[in-house]
Amino acid sequence: MHLSIFKWSYIVTAVSLVVAFLYGGPSALFLCVILGILEISLSFDNAVINATILQRMSDFWQKIFLTVGIVIAVFGMRLVLPLVIVWLAAGLNPIAAFDLAMNPPADGAAYFPDGRASYETLLTDAHPIIAAFGGMFLLMLFLSWVFEEREHTWLSALERPLAKAGKLDAMAVLVSMIVLLVVSETLAEDAETVLFSGVVGIVLYLAVNGLGTLFEAGQEDDETTADTAVDKALAGANGTDTTDNPTADPSAVQSKARSGGPTQLVRATGKAGFFLFLYLEVLDASFSFDGVIGAFAITSDPIIIALGLGLIGAMFVRSLTVFLVRKGTLAEYVYLEHGAHWAIGALAAILMVSIGVHVNEIITGLLGVAFIGAAFLSSVRRNKALRARGEDPATVGAASH
Template sequence: MAKYFVVPFLSLIVGLISAAWMTWNNTADIGLVLQMVLTVALLCVLEISLSFDNAVVNATVLKRMDAVWKRRFLTWGIAIAVFGMRFIFPLAIVSIIAHVSLYESLVMSLSKPEEYAQMMLDAHLAVSAFGGAFLLMVFLNYFFSEDKEVHWIGFFEKPAAKMSAFQSIELIIAIGVLMGIYASLPTEDGMTFLVSYLWGIMTYLIVHGISGVLEGGHLSHIKFFSSGFGLFLYLEVLDASFSFDGVVGAFAISNQLVIIMIGLGVGAFFVRGITLYLVEKETLNQFKFLEHGAFYALGVLALFMLLDTFFHFPEWVTALTGACILGTSILWSIYENRKGAAQ
């Protein structure tokens, strides 16, 4: 097990040293150095706790990829996760809101961290609507699937599998959720939510469609466009959607962009390690309801993100809820395994 977490622990050590060195170099204050080190550790724990269900969902997709694309996801994917989502994404958000370049956004994050952090928090509605819509579609697509044979919560999952014959049932439910929330919002917030939510659905449909085309072998004559590329693309967007809430929420803990990138980036390394462990140890086969639990946790995360419009759920609530669902699915799997062995 240790081999899966060698790189994550090395990244943690490097991250803590980097945060301490930068803070000391700028302030020469040992108190601030300790504060930044603790902040990095807290952000790392936040990322892991919010993204454990992400690791399980990633594992369900990763096990279908060939060795080449699996390796690319664990190398290219981590670069995108750390530098793309934890650094470029916050810069892009402020760049769009303030109508400035990415460079000017970077300068603002360094020279006016309080103002920068507030702009990130102000963008929470649009970010949550986009990420919530995408994750909601992923949740609905999993449970409204005729191919799903193993059921955990039968009174919901069995009817849902049968309803999959109703074409576009997932999209109908997602649009229904949109209409319900939009009708309850003031005009300005409603339009922001509407546009972002629709972009979330459109992104899911595009990525899911591309993945389906590639898995069907329609572009197999083009070497790069294998089914693995479609799954890679799907995983990256899924990974990004999981990260939205954590990235924006991190600005409530610290207004230092570099510190946030280090803390969440280290957490992303640990999530990758957990994903690889789950795939190679075939943990999903040992705990047959763990996959179900991860998608239920994903659905709850989507719900929290969408309801954030009315009430902000603290990150610890989101993390604890997901952990409870996953823990219950593991215990239930153990119970079923023992019952099967006894029979």
């Protein structure tokens, strides 16, 4: 299973390293490797969250995520989007922005001799806008999760009271707006722009997540209707009820029921699948913003960034996502999802703070790793304790923490 899932990641990595070497020699190859490792190590929480969403999608949309999605991740989020940001921030058209990126000032200076700002400087100057948008989108994701009641709790002292508080309508929106107002008024130099960008992030989350939920609910209603029809047909075939379907073929109906049919776990298709896919892509963008800007601490070459962060990093993150789904890792290690969401909450907080205070990207990455690692260890301890009592971890509610 490992090879079948990660095969294309290995192939893409090999090709990317060759291209990097041909493009810029040994130094470009080394930088590409560093960026790839950085993206993979800092994006494990992204993979866990992706897996929780991907397992709700049909096989078709899972394949779209691995094919079309990777193109969007590499060229859209890691190459085109930074160019668009520079275009909007500096008034340069995309071609001029790309030329600026490919021809930085000598010695890594922030400005050219004629006073023009470098591509890196323009992108860094746009960080408050990016951070407000991405931070609010991720904060809405975290709050929407933490304000919901669930069977398993990890940090119970926090999660249970917050779940009770979530019974208040629109609690996630209320908290997000308060955070955005405080940050825009205290940390932002351009409060109006930051406020607008943050509101866009909130609105986009509500729109994409809401539409996905709406179409999923409609699909589940259709499946429930089909289940009812099967039940009635089975009842008629058994002689207990023939009024609703007197012509039902008992063998055909029973065969459909045994095969699972509509009684299996509903996975999103059609419009529901599309909006879940769109949700994943926006989520990936929110995760990648900070990584792209942080990559400039290593290199300002957009081609190397696209190869390292995009082709190598993003491909491995996607393969890891599929691996988690196919192996059922989230069901076995029940606290991983919790750790990933708390890591997202921490990332959202860091993005908002970074609007006015520089935060080293290493801190961001270490926090995510710490939450995921702690959640994994808690899951292992839970599973050992349950197995020692002769219980199956997959079917037993989480112990209190």
